[in-house]
Amino acid sequence: MLDHLLRPLRNIGHRVVNSIWRLGYASRFFLMTLLKSGTSFARFSLIMREIYFSGVLSLIIILVSGLFVGMVLGLQGYETLQKYGSEEALGTLVSLSLVRELGPVVAALLFASRAGSAITAEIGLMKATEQIAAMEMMAVDPIARIIGPRFWGGVLSMPLLAAMFSAIGVFGGYLVGVVLIGVDDGAFWSQMQANVDFRNDILNGVIKSVVFGVAVTAIAVFEGYDAPPTAEGVSGATTRTVVMSSLAVLGLDFILTAFMFRGM
Amino acid sequence: MERTTLDLWVGIFVVIGIAALLTLAMKVGNLSTYNSDATYTVTADFQNIGGLKVKAPVKSAGVLVGRVSGIEFDTKRFEAVVTLSLDKRYMFPKDTSASVLTSGLLGEQYIGLDAGGDEQNLQQGDKIKLTQSAVVLEKLIGQFLYSKAADGSDKDGK
Numbered sequence: 001m002l003d004h005l006l007r008p009l010r011n012i013g014h015r016v017v018n019s020i021w022r023l024g025y026a027s028r029f030f031l032m033t034l035l036k037s038g039t040s041f042a043r044f045s046l047i048m049r050e051i052y053f054s055g056v057l058s059l060i061i062i063l064v065s066g067l068f069v070g071m072v073l074g075l076q077g078y079e080t081l082q083k084y085g086s087e088e089a090l091g092t093l094v095s096l097s098l099v100r101e102l103g104p105v106v107a108a109l110l111f112a113s114r115a116g117s118a119i120t121a122e123i124g125l126m127k128a129t130e131q132i133a134a135m136e137m138m139a140v141d142p143i144a145r146i147i148g149p150r151f152w153g154g155v156l157s158m159p160l161l162a163a164m165f166s167a168i169g170v171f172g173g174y175l176v177g178v179v180l181i182g183v184d185d186g187a188f189w190s191q192m193q194a195n196v197d198f199r200n201d202i203l204n205g206v207i208k209s210v211v212f213g214v215a216v217t218a219i220a221v222f223e224g225y226d227a228p229p230t231a232e233g234v235s236g237a238t239t240r241t242v243v244m245s246s247l248a249v250l251g252l253d254f255i256l257t258a259f260m261f262r263g264m
Numbered sequence: 265m266e267r268t269t270l271d272l273w274v275g276i277f278v279v280i281g282i283a284a285l286l287t288l289a290m291k292v293g294n295l296s297t298y299n300s301d302a303t304y305t306v307t308a309d310f311q312n313i314g315g316l317k318v319k320a321p322v323k324s325a326g327v328l329v330g331r332v333s334g335i336e337f338d339t340k341r342f343e344a345v346v347t348l349s350l351d352k353r354y355m356f357p358k359d360t361s362a363s364v365l366t367s368g369l370l371g372e373q374y375i376g377l378d379a380g381g382d383e384q385n386l387q388q389g390d391k392i393k394l395t396q397s398a399v400v401l402e403k404l405i406g407q408f409l410y411s412k413a414a415d416g417s418d419k420d421g422k
Contacts, residue, residue: 045267048274056277095292160281167284170292189291197319198293206285 026222033147033221040148050153054115054217058161061110066165069102070094070172077173078181087183091192094173095166099196099205100261103166105253108212111158112245116220119150120241123224124234132225147221154220158213159206166205204260211252216245303349304388305333308362308375313344314398316364316373322348324377329354332375348375350386357382361394373398 040047077093123146126132132142170192177183196202220241227237313335322330330350338345350356359380366373377392386392 049270051274051277052270056273059277059280099288099292157277160278160284163281163284163288167287167292170288192292194321196293198289202285202288202293 022226025226026218029143029222029225030218032143033151033218036141036144037148037152039141039144040152043149046145046149047152047156050149051157054111054119054150054154055157055161058111058114058157059164061114062107062161062165063168065106065110066103066168067172069106069165070098070169070174071176073097073102073169074173074176074181078177078183087177087181088187088191090173090177090183091188092195094177095170095192095196096201098166098169098173099201101253101257103169104162104205104208104212105249107162107165107209108158108216108249109246111154111161111213112216112220112249113242115154115157116216116241116245117238119154119217119220120224120227120238121234123147123150123221124227124229124237127225127227128229128231128234130229147225151217151221154217155210155213158216159209162205162209162212200260204256207260208253208256211256212249215248215252219245219248302352303330304352304386305347305349306386306388306390306392308346308348308392308395309338309341309343310346310362310364310395310397311343312397312400313346313364314366314373314400316346316375316398320372320374322350322375322377324354324356324379329377346375348392355385358384358386358390359394360386360392361396362392363396364398366399 073094074090077090078087081087081089081093123132126146132146135142135145174188178185178188223237223241223244227233316332316335318332318335320332321328322332330348332346333349334347336345336347337343346362348362356377357380359382361378361380363376363378364373365376380394
């Protein structure tokens, strides 16, 4: 009877202990990846290959979404701003929203679903087909050989992708605002340049994208490495990567924004 | 995939990425227009600066000549000490006056400089002596109401 009553409590305790254990495992895994990244950098061609897979192959989706997000911002911003007779501020609106928020965040979300899921599935399948175990047998460290290059490839690609997203988004805003609607060309750029600060806005955006890159790829490689070696396990891990890293990006974005733009 | 093609693609990717960053810095941001090396700083005391902020523009005849680089409070005289970074290309006479102005009715506040007639120019670290404080709307309305009330009581007296 007592045992029956205590079961829910035991279930809660089991879950908490499990999640804390998993968090500790993930942190140790992350630390090991960082510690062994010297070996990964020694074979830079491996990192190059991963930059190709997670960076170059994400180019299309990043550029197309950036262009369209910028164009939509141009249209919507113009609709609202013209009510107050300040269409010239369109450049400021488009560039600030892209550089500060949308560039890093949307690029990171796309990166998580395009590259993060691929990394998880690849590592998970390697584990399921016992390639990782085989490497260990051959005294090749899987963390230095498989995890490290994928992690650094993602971390190096992410800021570049976010910068491209913002740049092409500003161009999209320009296309709609200036070319299509007819906002004054000079006012568009000069207001933008007067109000976008290099350190406060652009550099903070780059810092954000680096943090998101670390978060997304760290989650992706960990979920892949930790996936149960079955078909179901790999598919579950892939889903978890996308969900967890999207949530992590949004949560981190709020924290970073609170620190960066508090007094402005 | 062959090694050379892969390297080529990664090279293109990195070059586009860095080009995007540079475009953001130069074309979108103000890195190219605002260079802190070629400036000299002068200070000005104001009784009230209203809503003036650091980085607000300093204009003369409507042309951007510098930016506000610092705002402090003098606890001895209870005045605001505003530091202005002016572009070295623009020199101003020593008796230039500075005033806190507002662009448009609800726009941002900026410092306007009106050149005087002195033969010597302002140097690094000089102080602008002639200043005019910001117009505080509440005070203005207060004065207006006060004078209206005074008018009204005058009429009653007659």
